[in-house]
Amino acid sequence: SNQMDELRPSAEELQRELAEVQRKLQDTASAWAAASAKNLELQQQMKAHPSRSMDYADQVVTQYERRVKDLMEQLQAKCSEVSGLKEKLGAQELQMQRTLHEPERGLVNTLEFE
DSSP: HHHHHHHHHHEEEEEHHHHHHHHHHHHHHHHHHHHHHHHHHHHHHHHHHHHHHHHHHHHHHHHHHHHHHHHHHHHHHHHHHHHHHHHHHHHHHHHHHHHHOHHHHHHHHHHOOO
C-alpha cells in the first residue's frame, strides 16, 4: 500500500493534466466549429448575392486606390513646394552674393525691390 500511496499523487496529476488537455481540445473544437460556421455563412452570402460581395470588394479596392492617389498627390505637392523653396533660396543666395560683390549696385537693387 505504501507504493500505491507514492503512485497516487502522480496518477491524480495525470488525471488533472488529461482533464486540462481535454478542455483545451474542446475549446479548440468549439472555436473551429464557430469559424467553420462563419465561413459557411459567408460562402452562402456570397452565393446568394455574388454581385453584392463583388461590389463590396470593389468598394474596398476603390477606397484603397483613392487613398493611395491622395497620398501620392500630397507627396507631389510637397515635392514641388520643396523645389519652389529651393529656387527661392537659390535666388536669395544669388541676390546676397551680388550684394556682397557689388555693394553700391546691390544697395540700389535692394531699394528698387522694396
